[in-house]
Amino acid sequence: MKLTLRIFSLIAVLSLLVFSVACVSGERITVGDIVSAPAKYEGKSVTVSGEYRGWEAGYGSPPVTRSDWVLKDATGAIYVTGRAPAGFNPAGDVGKKVTVTGVVRVENSQAYIEAEGIK
Numbered sequence: 001m002k003l004t005l006r007i008f009s010l011i012a013v014l015s016l017l018v019f020s021v022a023c024v025s026g027e028r029i030t031v032g033d034i035v036s037a038p039a040k041y042e043g044k045s046v047t048v049s050g051e052y053r054g055w056e057a058g059y060g061s062p063p064v065t066r067s068d069w070v071l072k073d074a075t076g077a078i079y080v081t082g083r084a085p086a087g088f089n090p091a092g093d094v095g096k097k098v099t100v101t102g103v104v105r106v107e108n109s110q111a112y113i114e115a116e117g118i119k
Helices: 002-019 031-036
Strands: 022-024 027-029 045-052 069-073 076-081 097-107 110-118
Antiparallel strands (some): 045 069
8 A cells, every 4th residue: 555655656746747847949947947047048938837826825926917826846836927827717726737838037036937828
């Protein structure tokens, strides 16, 4: 039983890591990469997958508007602005998987993604 639970946990973590990989110009990146080196990605188009976290607190102030929302992967969290996932309920859909394509912007040393497309 314990071994089965450990294997299941390992598979879940590995799946999240694979799902959370993002790309910029063919380079694989994560939310953590963007957040830790905002200047490197500023102005670049990225595609990042992770979990929709809605207006979850704990990631600083929304960089553009109060409607900015949080995207989280296994490496960190980042705000997304410009559009919300179509039909998503900010409180009821927390935890759903989303993929965001957009441009990395930096405001007061805080990176965020200006969304152009959301799946």
